[in-house]
Amino acid sequence: MAVRGRYLRFPISYRIEHWVMVASFVTLAITGLAQKFAQTGIAIWLIGGLGGIETVRVIHRVAAIVLILEAVYHIGAIGYKLLVRRYGLDLMLTPQDLRNALQAFQYNMGWREDPPQQGRYTFEEKFEYFAIVWGTIVMAATGFILWNPIAATSTLPGEFVPAAKSVHSGEALLAVLAIIVWHMYHVHFRRFNRSMFTGYLPADVMEEEHPLELAEREHRAASETHRELPHVSARTYLGVYAVITVVVIAGLYAMATFERTAIETVPPSEESVTIYSPLHVDPQPIVVSFNGSMTSWDDGIGELLGVKCSFCHGGSTPLSKLNLSSYDTALLGGSSVPAIVPNDPENSGLIIEQEAGDHPVTLSAAELETLSAWIASGAPR
Amino acid sequence: MLPKSRTRNGLSAQRMLGIGLILLGCGLGLLPRALAQEQPGTDVTPAPRITSVFDRPAQAQPAAQPTTAPSATEPSDAASASPAPQVTRYTSIFDNPAATSAPAQVPAASTAVPGQPTRVPSIFDTQATQAPAPGGQAAPTPYQSLLDAVQADVIRFEGEEPPDAEYCLGCHESPYLQMTLASGEVISVTVDGEAYRESVHGQHGTEGYKCIRCHTDMNEYPHEEVTAQTARELTIDFSNSCARCHPASFDETADDTHVALMANGNTNAAVCADCHSGHEVERLTDPLTGVSLPESAAASASMCGQCHSEIYNQYTTGVHGSAVLEGNPDAPACADCHGVHSTEGPSTASFRLFSPQICAKCHADETMMAEYDISTNVFDTYVADFHGTTVAIFQNTAPDQPFNVPVCVDCHGAHNTIGASNASSPGMKENLLTVCQRCHPDATTNFPDAWMSHYPPNFQRTPLVALANLAYTVAIPAVVGGLGLFVVTDIRRRRTNGRKDQ
Incomplete structure (x- = not known):
C-alpha cells in the first residue's frame, strides 16, 4: 500500500470531490460576496465583468446546485464506506480531539513540550470538515428560503426571509474567513501540502502530522474496525442510494423551478394615465354675431361697426384714416377707397375688404349680408 | 462603473430665470371669454372687457363718441410711461400730439425727443396732426386702389427706438383681431394688454418690454406675411425668440425630453410658450436673490398640467400635490423630481432606475423630514433590502x-403618493399583500412580512433578523479570532523549534 517514503492519503475520488467543492465554494463565495458588498468598487467591477447581476445570480445558483449534489454524493460515499465496507469513522469528532486541540495550544504557547499525537484526521482537519458540513447545511437551508421566498412563506413566517438573508450573508463571510485563516495556513503556508494534488504525503509529514495513523499502518492494522452496525450488501446499498439520489435530484429540480415569480416577476404595472392630455388648444378668436335686422345706422349697424371695427378704425388715430365710430366719419371714408358708397355695396371698400377675407377682423357671412343690404338700401342713418 | 450622476433640479434660481420670452401674436394668453357669449334676442354685443387705448373715460359705447376731435390727450407717444392711476384711459402714441393739454408741454414738432420712436408719418396720423408732423407727407389721393394704399402707407419701425408695447396694443387689444393661416386655421391675434402689463415682461423697467423684442419680424405695418403654416408651427417658431434673451435656459433644453420629442416630429411637445405663456409670463423667482417664490411651486406644477392634465389631477390628490397647492415650500412640484428645461423622459429604464435617489433627495434629509415625523431610513433600508440592492x-x-x-x-x-399613515396607503400592512401580488401573484399572507417595512432590523419588530445579525456579529470575530490565535501561536512555536534545531 505504501510506496517507499510516501503514503497514500487521498485516493482520486476524494481529490475529485475536493476540487468540485473548491470550484463551487469559490464560485459561491465570489458571486455571493459581490452581492453582499454590492456597493464596493470591486463588486461593481466583478458583477459588470460577469455580465450583470442577473447572470451573477444564475451562476451563484448553479454553483449552489453543484455543491448540494457534491454533498449528496459525499453522504452516499460515507454511507457506503460505513455500511458496505464497514470502515471506521476516522472523521468523527471525539473528546480526544478537544484534548488534542488544548494540548496543541499549550504546546504552541510553550507550556508543554510534546505536541498532540494525532491519527488519520487531525483536530484541525476535523474542525474544518465539520465547519463545512455545518456551513453547507445552513447555506442550503437559508439559500432555499431566499431562492423560494414565496414557497417558504406559505408555511414559515415572513420574517424568516430577511432572517435567512442575514444568516446566509453572515455564514458566508464566516466560512470564507475561516477557510482563508485556517485552511490556507495549514495546507498552504505552514507547509505546502500536495496530497490533494498527488494523493500522497511524504513520510516526514506523516510522522509529524499523523503519527498514530503511521503507526497503525505500520502494524497493518489499517483503519478498519469492526463495529456493531448491520452489514449491507453493496447491491442493496447502491439500490437504496440510487433511489435517494433520484429523490434528491428531483427535489433540487423542484427547488430550482419551484416558483418563478420571485425571479421572473410580472413587470411593475405601468401607470394607466395618458401622458399627453392637454387642457386646452390654442385660443380661438372670439365669435360675436350680430344677427338682428339692423336696417339703419342707429338700428344696429352703428353698433356692429362700433364694436367690431372702431377699435382700430376709430378713436383719435383711426387706421387707414377710416373712422367707423360715427355715421358721419364712416361715410367720409378712409385714406384709400371710400368705405361706404350708398346704394353700391360692390364698390364700398368695407364690403370689398371683407369679401377678400383676409382682414384682421372678419365679419360673419350674415353680418356681411346685413351690412351689404344696408348699403344697398342707401345706408340710412 | 461609477454611479451615474443624476441631479434633478428643483425650481432653482437659474432654472426659473429661464422663463420664456415668447410674445405670441396669436395670443396664447387668456382671452376675455366672457365676450364669447352671445346674447340671444338682442343685437347687442357685450362691451369689451379689456381696457384699451381707445376706451373713453365714461366707458360708453364707442359709436356714441365723437371721434373727430379727441378731447383729452397726452403729449407724446413713446415718452409716455405707464398710465397714472387716476387716468381712466391709457395714453397712447395714437394721441394727437398737436392737441396737447396741461400735463407736459411737449411741442408737437419736437418729435425727436429721446425715447420716441423714429418713424415716418403714417396712416396712424390724424388729419389734424398731419400738417405739423415732421416730414409730413402729402395727403393720400382718395380713390386709390387698395394695393396702392397699402404700399403708400407702409410704416417701418426702424431706428433705435421701436414702438413700445402700448403702440401695438392699440390695435392688438381688440378682442376681434384674427388671422387666417395657410392651414385654414383662424387664430386670434389679440393680446390681453392688462395681463401683459402685469407679466414679468410687461413689468420690465418702466414700461415693459416692447413687443418687437420678440416679434422681430413685425417691424412694419402692414405686417410681414406670417410664414408659419399652422398655429402650432407659429408657436414653435417663436421659441427661438426666447433664446435671444434667455440663452442659458435655452441651452439647458438641449437634453430635454420635450425637445427630443419635437426633434422626432412630435409637434405636441412643449416649447417655451406652452409652459410660460406668450404674453403672461409669470415671475417665479425673486428678482434680487433668484430664490423661488413660495407660490412658484404651485404655479409651475399647473404649467405642466397644461399638457399633462391627467397626471396633474392625480398629483393634486396625492400628498405632495395637495401640500404644494397649500403653499408648503418643502413639498415637491413636478420640476423638483423631473427637472426643469432639461427634463428627462420618465418612461426610460434609466429614469426609473435612478428614481429612488430622487425620492431620497428629500426623504433622506433629516432636517426636512423631522418636521413631518417621517423616517429618514427609507432609502438606506430600501438599498439594504433585496429590491434596493438589486437596483443599486x-x-x-x-x-x-x-x-x-x-x-x-x-x-x-x-404622482398620487399618499401618506403612509393613510388607511388606503399601499404601505399599510393590510394593503401590502395586494401590492406584493402585483409582481408576485403567488404571494400569500405571510409573504409581506418578508419586507421589514423600511425599519432597520431590531429586536422589537424583527427579532429573528436582529438575532441572526447579532449572532454573526459575535461569531465571526470570535471564530476567526480564535482560529487566528491558534495560527499565530503555531507560527510562534515553529519559529522557536527552528531556532532550537539550529
Missing part, C-alpha cells in the same frame, strides 16, 4: 437596462 447594482453596472425590480414609486405611487 443595476445603477452601477447596467444603467440603461430594463429591469423588473420595484423602485419607490412601484409601491408608493408616483
Whole structure:
C-alpha cells in the first residue's frame, strides 16, 4: 500500500470531490460576496465583468446546485464506506480531539513540550470538515428560503426571509474567513501540502502530522474496525442510494423551478394615465354675431361697426384714416377707397375688404349680408 | 462603473430665470371669454372687457363718441410711461400730439425727443396732426386702389427706438383681431394688454418690454406675411425668440425630453410658450436673490398640467400635490423630481432606475423630514433590502437596462403618493399583500412580512433578523479570532523549534 517514503492519503475520488467543492465554494463565495458588498468598487467591477447581476445570480445558483449534489454524493460515499465496507469513522469528532486541540495550544504557547499525537484526521482537519458540513447545511437551508421566498412563506413566517438573508450573508463571510485563516495556513503556508494534488504525503509529514495513523499502518492494522452496525450488501446499498439520489435530484429540480415569480416577476404595472392630455388648444378668436335686422345706422349697424371695427378704425388715430365710430366719419371714408358708397355695396371698400377675407377682423357671412343690404338700401342713418 | 450622476433640479434660481420670452401674436394668453357669449334676442354685443387705448373715460359705447376731435390727450407717444392711476384711459402714441393739454408741454414738432420712436408719418396720423408732423407727407389721393394704399402707407419701425408695447396694443387689444393661416386655421391675434402689463415682461423697467423684442419680424405695418403654416408651427417658431434673451435656459433644453420629442416630429411637445405663456409670463423667482417664490411651486406644477392634465389631477390628490397647492415650500412640484428645461423622459429604464435617489433627495434629509415625523431610513433600508440592492447594482453596472425590480414609486405611487399613515396607503400592512401580488401573484399572507417595512432590523419588530445579525456579529470575530490565535501561536512555536534545531 505504501510506496517507499510516501503514503497514500487521498485516493482520486476524494481529490475529485475536493476540487468540485473548491470550484463551487469559490464560485459561491465570489458571486455571493459581490452581492453582499454590492456597493464596493470591486463588486461593481466583478458583477459588470460577469455580465450583470442577473447572470451573477444564475451562476451563484448553479454553483449552489453543484455543491448540494457534491454533498449528496459525499453522504452516499460515507454511507457506503460505513455500511458496505464497514470502515471506521476516522472523521468523527471525539473528546480526544478537544484534548488534542488544548494540548496543541499549550504546546504552541510553550507550556508543554510534546505536541498532540494525532491519527488519520487531525483536530484541525476535523474542525474544518465539520465547519463545512455545518456551513453547507445552513447555506442550503437559508439559500432555499431566499431562492423560494414565496414557497417558504406559505408555511414559515415572513420574517424568516430577511432572517435567512442575514444568516446566509453572515455564514458566508464566516466560512470564507475561516477557510482563508485556517485552511490556507495549514495546507498552504505552514507547509505546502500536495496530497490533494498527488494523493500522497511524504513520510516526514506523516510522522509529524499523523503519527498514530503511521503507526497503525505500520502494524497493518489499517483503519478498519469492526463495529456493531448491520452489514449491507453493496447491491442493496447502491439500490437504496440510487433511489435517494433520484429523490434528491428531483427535489433540487423542484427547488430550482419551484416558483418563478420571485425571479421572473410580472413587470411593475405601468401607470394607466395618458401622458399627453392637454387642457386646452390654442385660443380661438372670439365669435360675436350680430344677427338682428339692423336696417339703419342707429338700428344696429352703428353698433356692429362700433364694436367690431372702431377699435382700430376709430378713436383719435383711426387706421387707414377710416373712422367707423360715427355715421358721419364712416361715410367720409378712409385714406384709400371710400368705405361706404350708398346704394353700391360692390364698390364700398368695407364690403370689398371683407369679401377678400383676409382682414384682421372678419365679419360673419350674415353680418356681411346685413351690412351689404344696408348699403344697398342707401345706408340710412 | 461609477454611479451615474443624476441631479434633478428643483425650481432653482437659474432654472426659473429661464422663463420664456415668447410674445405670441396669436395670443396664447387668456382671452376675455366672457365676450364669447352671445346674447340671444338682442343685437347687442357685450362691451369689451379689456381696457384699451381707445376706451373713453365714461366707458360708453364707442359709436356714441365723437371721434373727430379727441378731447383729452397726452403729449407724446413713446415718452409716455405707464398710465397714472387716476387716468381712466391709457395714453397712447395714437394721441394727437398737436392737441396737447396741461400735463407736459411737449411741442408737437419736437418729435425727436429721446425715447420716441423714429418713424415716418403714417396712416396712424390724424388729419389734424398731419400738417405739423415732421416730414409730413402729402395727403393720400382718395380713390386709390387698395394695393396702392397699402404700399403708400407702409410704416417701418426702424431706428433705435421701436414702438413700445402700448403702440401695438392699440390695435392688438381688440378682442376681434384674427388671422387666417395657410392651414385654414383662424387664430386670434389679440393680446390681453392688462395681463401683459402685469407679466414679468410687461413689468420690465418702466414700461415693459416692447413687443418687437420678440416679434422681430413685425417691424412694419402692414405686417410681414406670417410664414408659419399652422398655429402650432407659429408657436414653435417663436421659441427661438426666447433664446435671444434667455440663452442659458435655452441651452439647458438641449437634453430635454420635450425637445427630443419635437426633434422626432412630435409637434405636441412643449416649447417655451406652452409652459410660460406668450404674453403672461409669470415671475417665479425673486428678482434680487433668484430664490423661488413660495407660490412658484404651485404655479409651475399647473404649467405642466397644461399638457399633462391627467397626471396633474392625480398629483393634486396625492400628498405632495395637495401640500404644494397649500403653499408648503418643502413639498415637491413636478420640476423638483423631473427637472426643469432639461427634463428627462420618465418612461426610460434609466429614469426609473435612478428614481429612488430622487425620492431620497428629500426623504433622506433629516432636517426636512423631522418636521413631518417621517423616517429618514427609507432609502438606506430600501438599498439594504433585496429590491434596493438589486437596483443599486443595476445603477452601477447596467444603467440603461430594463429591469423588473420595484423602485419607490412601484409601491408608493408616483404622482398620487399618499401618506403612509393613510388607511388606503399601499404601505399599510393590510394593503401590502395586494401590492406584493402585483409582481408576485403567488404571494400569500405571510409573504409581506418578508419586507421589514423600511425599519432597520431590531429586536422589537424583527427579532429573528436582529438575532441572526447579532449572532454573526459575535461569531465571526470570535471564530476567526480564535482560529487566528491558534495560527499565530503555531507560527510562534515553529519559529522557536527552528531556532532550537539550529
